[in-house]
Amino acid sequence: MQMMIADQFTESISGERTRIINPADGKPAGEVPKGGKEDVDRAVMAAGDAFRRWSVLPTSRRGMIFWQSAALIRREADRLALILTTEQGKPLREAKDEVLGAAAVFEYYAGSASLVSAGYTDRLPRYGYGIIQRRPLGVCGAIIPWNMPVLIAAWKIGAALITGNTLVLKPSINAPMAVLAVGEVMIRSGLPPGVLNIITGNGRDAGDPLIAHPDVRKISFTGGIETGEHVARVTARTIKRLTLELGGNDPMIICSDMDPAMMADAALRLRLYNAGQICTSPKRIIVEEGIYDTFTTHLERLLRDVTVGDGTDPGSMMGPLNNAEVRRSVEDAVQTLRDEGATIIRGGKNEEFPKNGFFYNPVLCTGVPEDSRIHAEEIFGPVLPIIRADDLDDAIGIANDTQYGLGASIWTRDISAAERASEALEAGIIWVNQHMKLPPEVPFGGIKKSGFGRENGLAFIDAYTEEKTILINR
Template sequence: MERYEDEWLNMLMRIGGTDVGSLDDSWINVKNPATGEQVDRVPAGSTDDVSRAVDAAGAASAGWKKKTVRERGIILFHAAEKVREQHKELARLLTLEQGKPLREAIDEVRGYANILEFYAGISASQQGEMVRLGTSGDALVVREPLGICGVIIPWNMPVLIMGWKVGPALLAGNTMVLKPASTTPLTNLRLAQILEASGLPPGVLNIVTGQGEIVGEALVKHPGIQKISFTGSCTTGLRIRELATSQLKELTLELGGSDPMIVMDDADIDKAVDGALRGRFYNAGQTCTAVKRLFVHDAIADTFMQKLKQRIEGLKIGNGLEAGVDMGPLNSPVQRERIVQIVDATRDADAGTILTGGGVLNETPYDRGLFYRPTLVADVMPENRLMSEEVFGPVLPVMTVPDLDTAIREANRTRYGLGASVWTTNLHTAKRAFDEVHAGIVWVNRHLTVPPEVPFGGMNESGIGRENGLHALDSYSRTKTLFLGW
């Protein structure tokens, strides 16, 4: 692949206002997780680079805030057009650095464009309100931007999640400093270039690449940042909350989950099998809202499991750039090793029955990549780590249940509360699941889908705040009231 080192440096200088000599001499190598080959490299940013980026965002803030919301929306719309024009190139870059099949990368890039179009489309409706107070007077209530927002992007869905954060933050009139994941910064950088080429003024969106413990922590601690929006692990999220709340920063934290999928005896079995297959093995299971725990009514369990096992064994595993690949590699060797340990411990303790998969793919041509076999584990006990922890990979634990009461009780046996789904043809069953399952979003007869119009976020240890929709736009702004006494 063509290398972009000089281009990244020029882009960082143009967007962030950084001088050539200010960047650290060290670099971060970005590797293809399917082959181990180096794709490119990006600068390993420092705390000084974060400060310079915040300064650039501060300098651009007044001019960006003065633009009308329509003007800001037009820039987002033009960027969406350019992304659609370049979606194949962007998707290929995403697959190279992240590993997911090209088909999924294309969907993610198009999803990013869809998000920008949504926020551009609602820009004309963003108006203040007049509150009539009778003899007391009148009040004009408007929303104004928070200021400079710090954004930290994960590696699993870097393009889509960048859209979730950049779209509402920029439309609301904020400037930003964004830190992409160290393993997947390239497509985020390219998307920043497209925004700049679409009319975004220099300094409005600043990218600082680097390690989380250096760049991320400096971003959270910086006194010039008014809001932090983070998507990632619970452990890191709790650390961010501790640092940010001590400075009274606004927070949006999306910290993952252990999403349950409940399949009742009246469900369409084939449709539910399709949902479980995609819901768990899409992006090699590296999705916050992936199906992480499957509860199947015992009346249909044998048929359901037989069909699901057959479908899993038919998945084509390989390099995401190859035709027909259904599942690519994991993105992180650390994450793969954790999955190996949990599955092996389950097998050794007879704490579940591995029906298919279980283990790394280390034969040619997989031996250079971070591949793990898609795995189905039956008869898993609630206290097993597959059920009690978030397993970020292609492993699906299954428990049979005798009724809806048991399914809901077991679904709620978690410290998380991000998403959940119920598969049924009974409206009462669906309503009970919606009312009683602890999750920020509950799907009926589907899983994973999160369009930009719909607020998305969790409860408990799944985080704070909401992405998407008008709710996200509100979270990047605050009200200000003009009271008129006549």
Template sequence: MGRKNMISTLTKSIYINGEWREIDSSKTHTVYNPATLEPITEVAYGGMEETKEAIEAAANAFPVWSEMTGRQRSRVLYKAAELMRKEAKRLGEILTKEQGKPLAEAIGEVKGAAGFLLWYAEEASRGYGEWIPSSVKTKRMLVVPKPIGVVGAITPWNFPSSMITRKLGPALAAGCTVVLKPSPETPLSAIEIVKIFEEAGMPAGVVNLVTGDAQAIGKEMLTNKEVKLITFTGSTAVGKYLMREAADQVKKVSLELGGHAPIIAFEDADLDKATTLSLASKFRNNGQTCICANRLYVHESIADEFTALLKEKLEKMKVGNGLDEGVDLGPLISEQAREKVESHLHDALEKGAEIVAGGNKWDGQLKGYFCPPTIVKNATDDMKVMREETFGPLFPIQTFTDEAEVIQKANNTDYGLAAYIFTENTSRTLRVAEKLEYGMIGVNDVFPSVPEAPFGGIKQSGNGKEGGHHGMSEFLEEKLISIAID
């Protein structure tokens, strides 16, 4: 394919109207490897002017792209999905270098990201309308879905590939054009995905990329009338800011925000499966996942056995550079992230929690942002880790005896993204799942995110859905055409 495996020391990162811009060396941002703290490359530190140009390019490209048939648009998405899967190892290595997660996990993310493009390549031809039977003999009514227009897509660092395709896939399938702003910590995956779209034959201006000043880029997206929708994944605080600012233009926002997922392990849970999956949820991406378990409720009749098995399995997990063989957990994304985990642990210990496993500061040879995975028991509701999103490898355990009480505890949060239960009882499955106030419920399953299903939360975990046919509806407006006939 002609692209080099090595990342250069100066990487073009602004792509507008089908052209990569030269980087002004006085306006750059350094990307670091969080495992080694070594600089990888420098990318452009773009701002308002670059964003304005990108929006203009997207607006100019919108009429042609939106008027193509769904089948025509799908060909580009099919090709991009194919290229992503073909280059999964190379893209995974880049992702690991800039984000830190183990290589196998990074390659899995890239393949999952390709899966979203494949799904929406298929959905592009299924933008069905509706014929409404009229109550008036001389009237005929039809509802036609139309693409909303230019989309501003803002994506996070924790899943720098899949979060992009989960937004761009449905937007492009629907006929929208896009200006993408990736996280400053992980712009390299975004650059490679845009190159893939370019190679797949995406027309100029349909996808544009701007890296740099988050505040300036976001402000231009919010105030520019050509942007009809902002889709954002990130913190609840930033999501609230976007909602407030978008109100001036009544601009549509689609938000996937924070979470505080509980796991409830009932007395009839399969202990081996429940402990394995609990660890997989909590320590996936080292706990830097919006849907990962943040608190664990275990029925007191199985608590000792459950905790011992959890400890045994955790102590077999290896922490290190994600590019090294056999590593299960990489670094956190920043020193600030590590400090937050340590503060939550300190708070829990001060309030009576006991360490089951881990708990020490990183003493390994690598100087990156490492934090040993830790389990604590005797967690109480007043601890920060039981109330705030930790976003790191700290797992608190609280026991319970009463089903109604543990449901109340699980629901006692402003977040409502994902929740998980372990039980072999069908009646309990339905009863508890219906009462949990979350957008997604996993029953003996901690990985609910797949291209064909809707992903999203309630309460302060966001609005709108990503994934499935539901995800494409975010990028469509329904137009009523009412026709009077003789």
């Protein structure tokens, strides 16, 4: 698997390599170059050289490369999904969903190529003529996490490249191989050298030099709040454009007019998708008093049949967590809930799991106190805290009582209740009778400490271009 910097070098300048671990068994899944500052400098230089040619290419030509890349990704979806499962841990069916989602994102950007306008001209009385030009920014940088690496990479690659920019992309060192494979697919689809550059390295050695580089005009970062604050401080020194998506603590409000058995099934499927390691996963399940007890009983019954195992096993409903640090943070969160007086009905560690894998049984928790830390802190794993609400107003108050504001969902048959909740909930995206669906046609991003800026939709045009005004007096 190649590291693509400049002429697709297969090694970092240091010659060192990093071993990638399979979270299901702790065995090596592969190796990637250990990139550092010199590799970032070389990648930014290559991107700068390529920008002069790529930025003047007709958008239809750029779009054609994305069409071809999407077609090749679909054709090789099984291969790419296996790479993703091996390094990330999710079941193969989920990995394939993600890979096909990335293909859909590339198709969206290919179809949006004609919307990337070069600008417009207007006659202005008393001023003459005004020419408004829209131009790409230049070399952009992106840093992505390990939880949905292929899909999030596609968001950032598509937006940056279709608008005429070039990109230096740093995936998480915990899951870089599938992203490298997608980059290789794009090269085979006709992407010129230097347009997309992928650096594999850790945050200190590769991430920090990228966000601080004076020739990088924009950074798009997806990750945690603490790291996002660091990125904001560093990029401010060179006045870079910045997009931050910093996670979420999404509420899922279930009204008493819904069928409790159906909602228990929905909550389980949504929360256990990718072992709960998704920013928009429903992390706080808020249930109205009228169906709380019945809902909880159904959910406990469903949990008994959940199979946790290797993602390559077709019988596994949920795979392992990605790494030891994540599992430790989930264990700490569950212990905190116990200390606060909540009831852990079932779940947690299981001695029958392979010792070298990062497995963890889903946890069902009730009796969560109003001042619990789960309202302030994101649990990035398969924990289902069920919170009782007196009515819809109470549920909305609980939902908004968090520093996050990425997504939220309201489940009800009452359209007026859905409208009221949609207006009152503090989040960047509100779902009604669904959760986590993110078509590339709509803008995505958060408010409060979930970050700022939007990805996808038509927001990408403003995010990755700048306007120049020329006034002509004849």
